[in-house]
Amino acid sequence: MENLSPEVLIILVTTVVSGIAIMIGTMIPTYMQGKAAEKALEGMARQPDAAPQLRTAMLISMALIETASIYVLLVVLVLLFANPLITRFFGG
Amino acid sequence: MDVIKHPIVITLFGIIPIRDTVVYTWITMGLILGLVLILKFIKPNLLEYILELIIGILDDAMDVDDLHPYIPLLGSLMIFTLFSNLISIIPRMKSPTADVNTTIALALIVVFSVHIYGMIKKGPWTYLKEFASPIFMLPVELIGQFSRTLSLAMRLFGNVLSGDLIVAIVFSIVPYLIPIALTAVSMVSGILQAFVLTTLAALFISSAVEINEEDSKVKKEKDSGIMRLFRKNRKDMANGESKS
Numbered sequence: 001m002e003n004l005s006p007e008v009l010i011i012l013v014t015t016v017v018s019g020i021a022i023m024i025g026t027m028i029p030t031y032m033q034g035k036a037a038e039k040a041l042e043g044m045a046r047q048p049d050a051a052p053q054l055r056t057a058m059l060i061s062m063a064l065i066e067t068a069s070i071y072v073l074l075v076v077l078v079l080l081f082a083n084p085l086i087t088r089f090f091g092g
Numbered sequence: 093m094d095v096i097k098h099p100i101v102i103t104l105f106g107i108i109p110i111r112d113t114v115v116y117t118w119i120t121m122g123l124i125l126g127l128v129l130i131l132k133f134i135k136p137n138l139l140e141y142i143l144e145l146i147i148g149i150l151d152d153a154m155d156v157d158d159l160h161p162y163i164p165l166l167g168s169l170m171i172f173t174l175f176s177n178l179i180s181i182i183p184r185m186k187s188p189t190a191d192v193n194t195t196i197a198l199a200l201i202v203v204f205s206v207h208i209y210g211m212i213k214k215g216p217w218t219y220l221k222e223f224a225s226p227i228f229m230l231p232v233e234l235i236g237q238f239s240r241t242l243s244l245a246m247r248l249f250g251n252v253l254s255g256d257l258i259v260a261i262v263f264s265i266v267p268y269l270i271p272i273a274l275t276a277v278s279m280v281s282g283i284l285q286a287f288v289l290t291t292l293a294a295l296f297i298s299s300a301v302e303i304n305e306e307d308s309k310v311k312k313e314k315d316s317g318i319m320r321l322f323r324k325n326r327k328d329m330a331n332g333e334s335k336s
Binding site: 052053056060071077081 | 096152153243246247249250251253254257284285287288291292
């Protein structure tokens with residue numbers, strides 16, 4: 001490990017951190033989306049008359065939950081393709 | 093990556109650089125305009141049906157007594173977002189909404205028009221006073237406005253970009269058959285995002301223009317000048333229509 005240059009170290013750490021971040025950051029919102037869909041489907045099965053309103057509310061809330069994982073994706077994309085640390089410390 | 097970079101294509105008059113996002117936005121606008129003109133002459137009923145569909149979606153999302161002032165903004169927002177999300181299925185085209193500048197512009201339009209509609213409906217002073225009704229809520233409201241803008245922009249941008257990026261990555265690994273399925277997934281996500289953006293804008297507007305019980309008393313006493321002008325314009329339009 002001693003003969004690694006700092007740039008390589010930063011790239012290595014960034015890649016590993018990106019992988020972990022996208023794993024956790026998609027796992028939890030997807031779990032919550034599953035819960036939202038489960039509850040909405042239960043409601044639709046119980047009251048089929050209210051299905052259109054429930055479907056709309058479910059779509060909107062799922063898109064809002066999706067925002068969290070999209071933020072993770074944006075951070076990971078910035079880290080992988082436009083890493084600010086490398087340009088800041090080593091002048092690009 | 094080809095999807096992420098936005099190079100300068102042409103320079104207008106030697107000073108204004110035009111990036112490729114702007115060119116794709118122009119192509120999208122031309123496509124919408126051409127489609128509407130063709131439909132207007134060939135199948136006017138279909139155009140009317142699409143308009144009724146959009147009005148139905150907005151009517152479900154908003155609970156206001158008069159929907160008419162909001163239909164031009166929200167309808168065109170929906171149509172433009174839908175077309176620009178879906179235009180990347182044409183080869184060598186990129187979605188204009190896969191650039192963060194376009195989505196921030198759309199989110200700023202939405203947020204400012206929410207305030208303008210609120211001011212028109214309630215009067216500027218009444219509307220602004222609601223922000224600081226307890227005075228310590230003012231910073232929270234301001235942060236809320238900022239984060240609302242940011243989340244509107246980033247949601248659309250991230251969804252469209254991730255759809256395009258996944259298609260591009262899979263295309264570079266397996267060029268046959270498999271990208272079709274992912275294109276379908278990104279199309280569904282694009283349609284859903286256009287729907288969600290419009291619904292959220294409608295919700296924001298309807299929460300800005302809803303009138304409380306005590307506010308309605310104030311509203312009766314001082315009718316704002318802008319609203320009177322608005323009503324007069326509409327009355328003129330109605331008279332003109334009945335004459336013709």
